[in-house]
Amino acid sequence: MYPNLLVKRASLTPNRSAIIFEGRRWTFSQLKQEAIDFAEKLHMLGINKGMRIAILASSNPQLVTVLHGCMQLGCELVMLNERLTEEELLYQLNDSQPDVLLVDGLNRSLMYVNRLSFDEIIAAPNKPIKIDSEWSKDRTITIMYTSGTTGNPKGVRQTLENHVMSxxxxxxxxxxxxxxxxxxxxxxxxxxxxxxxxxxxxxxxxxxxxxxxxxxxxxxxxxxxxxxxxxxxxxxxxxxxxxxxxxxxxxxxxxxxxxxxxxxxxxxxxxxxxxxxxxxxxxxxxxxxxxxxxxxxxxxxxxxxxxxxxxxxxxxxxxxxxxxxxxxxxxxxxxxxxxxxxxxxxxxxxxxxxxxxxxxxxxxxxxxxxxxxxxxLIISGGENIYPAEVEQAIVKHKAVKEAGVTGIKDDTWGQVPIAFVVLKGQVTEEELKSFMKTQLATYKQPVGYYFIDELPRNASNKILRRKLHEYL
Amino acid sequence: MYPNLLVKRASLTPNRSAIIFEGRRWTFSQLKQEAIDFAEKLHMLGINKGMRIAILASSNPQLVTVLHGCMQLGCELVMLNERLTEEELLYQLNDSQPDVLLVDGLNRSLMYVNRLSFDEIIAAPNKPIKIDSEWSKDRTITIMYTSGTTGNPKGVRQTLENHVMSxxxxxxxxxxxxxxxxxxxxxxxxxxxxxxxxxxxxxxxxxxxxxxxxxxxxxxxxxxxxxxxxxxxxxxxxxxxxxxxxxxxxxxxxxxxxxxxxxxxxxxxxxxxxxxxxxxxxxxxxxxxxxxxxxxxxxxxxxxxxxxxxxxxxxxxxxxxxxxxxxxxxxxxxxxxxxxxxxxxxxxxxxxxxxxxxxxxxxxxxxxxxxxxxxxLIISGGENIYPAEVEQAIVKHKAVKEAGVTGIKDDTWGQVPIAFVVLKGQVTEEELKSFMKTQLATYKQPVGYYFIDELPRNASNKILRRKLHEYL
Structure with missing residues (x-):
């Protein structure tokens, strides 16, 4: 067991600043109060301890309150990446099956069966909750998606012990x-x-x-x-x-x-x-x-x-x-x-x-x-891009037979992705670029497409992505 | 599991100073080397992982090496207090039953069935040991004696997790x-x-x-x-x-x-x-x-x-x-x-x-x-003195029927113990003081003895030590 992190911190140093944002300050005591208030409103709307909550929002003090509020209620957080496309987000929602999706005030197009905006929650009355003074080490605090070799992003569980020991x-x-x-x-x-x-x-x-x-x-x-x-x-x-x-x-x-x-x-x-x-x-x-x-x-x-x-x-x-x-x-x-x-x-x-x-x-x-x-792995501005994931998106286009993706050096971003495509129909580079905008977050979209006859593969038919550079 | 503390530290910051003593310095790397060297010599003398080692020594870098050496070998440490009398030390040795007692170069009178001096160990050849890179959280690192209400000191187990989390x-x-x-x-x-x-x-x-x-x-x-x-x-x-x-x-x-x-x-x-x-x-x-x-x-x-x-x-x-x-x-x-x-x-x-x-x-x-x-509890210069322990020592004198001990204020030490004694034979204050020198560490010996007819007791016959002051 570990102590309830925010409650313990607020009891130790209530008046120390927790967050500074655009000239405003929140002490740990204020942050705790706001988090518990948010948790009580969530609870009134039917969210209970042990539920899983997906969150799609920009970084600001409201999001900090929401995150801590969900933790106070005893919920797991699925942390959705704002930069992803609807397609990618829906994959993660379907995979993690959260009990509710919370979105901030920005005009988000993402729909989900149980969806609440921060404003809707804040407008709700409060329903008191029992604040746990201790949390289990093995409790899942966050779930973050990261891709593997297969191309399908995997929802990584980060426990309280993971975070505390880190x-x-x-x-x-x-x-x-x-x-x-x-x-x-x-x-x-x-x-x-x-x-x-x-x-x-x-x-x-x-x-x-x-x-x-x-x-x-x-x-x-x-x-x-x-x-x-x-x-x-x-x-x-x-x-x-x-x-x-x-x-x-x-x-x-x-x-x-x-x-x-x-x-x-x-x-x-x-x-x-x-x-x-x-x-x-x-x-x-x-x-x-x-x-x-x-x-x-x-x-x-x-x-x-x-x-x-x-x-x-x-x-x-x-x-x-x-x-x-x-x-x-x-x-x-x-x-x-x-x-x-x-x-x-x-x-x-x-x-x-x-x-x-x-x-x-x-x-x-x-x-x-x-x-x-x-x-x-392609690393572009600190974001991980998994070639397999990009390739899977490209081959969804009906004119594409297969695709290989690799990174090239870029002065600004370190690396950017490019794609090598084997066609089975007619399509232009512009058409592919436009198609990909519906598929993947901007930073994952290849900056160039090269049409080739055959992808380099090894004996077991795995794409040799490092050989793709030879086709440039 | 936690990492082997000293080995991990020496790998992270080998050249940082670990110990300064009278102008000399030991880096973490040197401390590790000396500790392992000591562990290998101990091992040659028949000390193995899992054994319990009592140590009676003054604070200096050699003791630090010995403590770390015993930990590297995977042994439990019984930490003996230099200020105790032979009688008190023998109680702790008999209670904890260490496999060996190590003493430093000072002329210690304490004898024990398996006793080795630091010098004897240092003179031994080395026998290589397997250094564990990880240690179990539940491993007992140290055993320290502290008295309770009963008067018999208890050997408190301090695990690796206890020390790390502290x-x-x-x-x-x-x-x-x-x-x-x-x-x-x-x-x-x-x-x-x-x-x-x-x-x-x-x-x-x-x-x-x-x-x-x-x-x-x-x-x-x-x-x-x-x-x-x-x-x-x-x-x-x-x-x-x-x-x-x-x-x-x-x-x-x-x-x-x-x-x-x-x-x-x-x-x-x-x-x-x-x-x-x-x-x-x-x-x-x-x-x-x-x-x-x-x-x-x-x-x-x-x-x-x-x-x-x-x-x-x-x-x-x-x-x-x-x-x-x-x-x-x-x-x-x-x-x-x-x-x-x-x-x-x-x-x-x-x-x-x-x-x-x-x-x-x-x-x-x-x-x-x-x-x-x-x-x-009487606290004298930061040392705990348990009245029951002192009382038990006093009543060992054949002329004493019963004794009650309490603390009085002292400008230097905060408190010092005094004793109230009911006699069954003849004895002077000087004789009692001289007897107590053989029984207890100096700081535990009462600074004054008051002979009274009866001890204040409550209904269940427990000594009311706080009432003793009224007899002054």
Whole structure:
């Protein structure tokens, strides 16, 4: 058992700021009150403890209240990604079968059998609930979808223990200061954003919440000392560096750590970051590990360039296989215990180890190097794109026989997807682009289509995606 | 499972200082090497995983190596208190039945069937051992004796989970800074000292180790910024304040926290501490909770004067009974699971709650006030003295019929014990004092004996120790 995180935090430091958003502040005590109020309204509308709630909303304090409210009621959260298409969202809803879908005030077109808007809930009267002072470690807090090699996104269960041990492991690594404030410009439906909320209640730490990443605004908060920590991906890091370079400024020593996740960071960015006094910490993490597994300290940023660092205190890693390079396997209390929906019978762990599909090696000082992300993963602006998922969408077009998708380098996003298509009918690149807009989130849509006669395949008929570049 | 604490720490921050002692430094990597070396020598002498090892030694880096060495070998540690008499030590040895007793180089008179000196072990050749990369949460790390109402000390089992959750809870409360250094002038056989070693390996934090508390030396390290944290009891806090007052100095802002445990702290000390810029944090903890359960933040030190603060993140407290004041009960993963030896059949928890025997109340803001320590406990310089234990020792004298022991105020130690004795033969106060030197540690020996005709007792014939003061 762990304590009810928000209630415990509000009892320890009621008057400390929990959230800052556009000049407004919420203390932990206020956040708790608002969360319980929301939970009581949800309860009046028929939502009970143990139910599963899907949420589609933008990052703002209202969403924070909603998330904490659902947790206070004892519900599981299915965190839907705003950037997905209706088709993709419906897949996740059908797979996770939530009891209700909650949407924010934006004009969302997504329909679902039980759908409530935040406003409808807020208008409801309250029905008192029993607040649990303790929560079970194995309770599922969140479900986040991530694709695998098969192309079908899988709903990853993140338990309370996963989140707590991830946050405590991170605290032992990065330290915790009484005046810490974490700038969250990552979406809250991503583990990168949601994990900041978890750290906030565990550490008693303020979150400066941004709905969207804005380089000027973020840099300003870093410069004026409002925030001491931030999570970024390579592309957002580069934008902050650019702002600092334009203004010829370095950031103050009070800033503690810039965690860079979601894929490799170009050497050039790291060097430029260090020139601006940014304490860059490269990390390796994923939805299945509720955020970071390894982190490279800023002292080692240059000496161990390209490394994702060492595993956090409660985490362990090993390389599977006979060779020096092999599949990265992860162990620890932050690793998911399993999936929901279609994948629920799959066990993510083999003998206690999560097999990530990512390829890497560990040097003789114990530092991890990630050589290749799993399953030809394309990482674009920190978002994972699974080629198989894009390929499945393309072949839904009646003129397409088969498709192979791979990533190419992009100055802004790191990588963008392109597609190689074998036709069985007539279709133009423009027609395919327009078709794909109905199928997949913008960032997953290939930026180019190449028509070829045959896809490169291995003996067992698997597409050799890395060979696709030869057709360019 | 948790990682092997020292091995994990040495892999994460091998070159960080683990121990500073009289100008010498040991990195975590060196400490690990020395600990494993010691474990291999122990193994050669027939000590194996799972065995129980009693240790009688002074606090110095060699003892730190020995403690970690025994943990690496997978052994349980019985932590013997140097200040006890041979009689008291033999009770604990007979109760815990260790496989071997290790003693340091000092000329210890204590004999035991299997006894080895540190020097004898160091002289042995090595026999390689298998180092476990993971340790079970339920593994007993330490056994520390503490007395109860019955007068017989009980061996409290402190598991790995107890220590880890105590240290992480403390980290979330006090914060962790990369350059933290904790001054340990508490004996390592006490939970107050041992818990600093646990925090050190979990946080990657340096310990400045002192064999004995020396006010001048401690104050110097605080003033020059070598240390950022320290644990004290009221009497040692007062000595540090006095040194600062004599030199008319305040301590630097870089110093983070002065944890004051082991009983109540006079108001006068708190006010004087704050005048010297000492961030005093009053705590309430005990052997059965592997250190702190509640801590009062320094911001609240004056406003909530006399309070021991709020429970750490993973801990919970409640007051048992119908009235406002009642027995303090504690819940959490830091609470002992049980005892060894004669008390091994006793369950320290009732429905998951440890009943401390201490009396207190919780105010409407959730702050704990400890009104009365358990069972007429006498606290002298931070050491617990159980009247029943002292009474049992006195009545061993053939001229004594019965005895009652209570504490009186003392300017230096807070309290000291005095005894009320009903005689059945002839004996002088001097003779009793001299007899008691063979029976109990110096700090437990009554400073005065009062001969009376009858002890005050209640209807069920229990001694009313609080009434003894009326006989003065």
């Amino acid at each position: 946050a405590t492991g991170s605290a032992l690594n990065l330290g915790v200061h009484p005046n810490d404030c974490w700038l969250c410009a990552m979406p809250l439906f991503h583990i990168s954003g949601f994990s900041i909320l978890m750290r906030s209640v565990l550490y008693g730490m303020t979150v400066s919440l941004h709905t969207k990443f804005n380089a000027e605004k973020a840099t300003e908060e870093i410069l004026n000392g409002t925030v001491t920590r931030m999570s970024v991906v390579a592309v957002t890091l580069e934008r902050i560096i650019s702002v600092l370079e334009e203004r010829n400024l370095a950031i103050p020593d009070t800033f503690q750590s810039m965690l860079v996740g979601g894929g490799p960071v170009p050497l050039n960015y790291l060097e430029r970051a260090i020139a601006r006094n940014i304490p860059v910490l490269q990390t390796y993490g994923m939805t299945e590990t509720s955020s970071q597994t390894t982190t490279l300290s800023s002292e080692d940023a240059i000496r161990k360039l390209g490394s994702a660092g060492k595993p956090l205190f409660f985490a362990d890693i090993r390389i599977s296989g006979e060779k020096e390079k092999g599949e990265i396997c992860i162990k620890g209390p932050h690793v998911t215990k399993g999936y929901v929906g279609a994948a629920s019978s799959k066990n993510p762990q083999v003998d206690g180890w999560l097999h990530t599909g990512d390829i890497g090696y560990i040097d003789d000082e114990g530092y991890l190097y990630v050589v290749d992300r799993r399953s030809d | 240290a992480t809870g403390s980290a979330l409360n006090l914060g962790v800074h990369p350059n933290d250094c904790w001054l340990c002038a508490m004996p390592l056989f006490h939970i107050s000292g041992f818990s600093i070693l646990m925090r050190s390996v979990l946080y990657g934090m340096t310990v400045s180790l002192h064999t004995k508390f020396n006010a001048e030396k401690a104050t110097e390290e605080i003033l020059n910024g070598t240390v950022t944290r320290m644990s004290v009891v009221a009497v040692t806090l007062e000595r540090i304040i006095s040194v600062l007052e004599e030199r008319n100095l305040a301590i630097p802002d870089t110093f983070q926290s002065m944890l004051v445990g082991g009983g109540p702290v006079p108001l006068n000390y708190l006010e004087r501490a704050i005048a010297r810029n000492i961030p005093v944090l009053q705590t309430y903890g005990m052997t059965e909770t592997s250190s702190q359960t509640t801590t009062l933040s320094s911001e609240d030190a004056i406003r909530k004067l006399g309070s021991a603060g709020k429970p750490l993140f993973f801990a919970d407290i409640r007051i048992s009974g119908e009235k406002e004041k009642g027995e303090i009960c504690i819940k959490g993963p830091h609470v002992t699971k049980g005892y060894v030896g004669a008390a091994s059949s006793k369950n320290p928890q009732v429905d998951g709650w440890l009943h401390t025997g201490d009396i207190g109340y919780i105010d409407d803001e959730g702050y704990l006030y400890v009104v009365d320590r358990r069972s007429d």
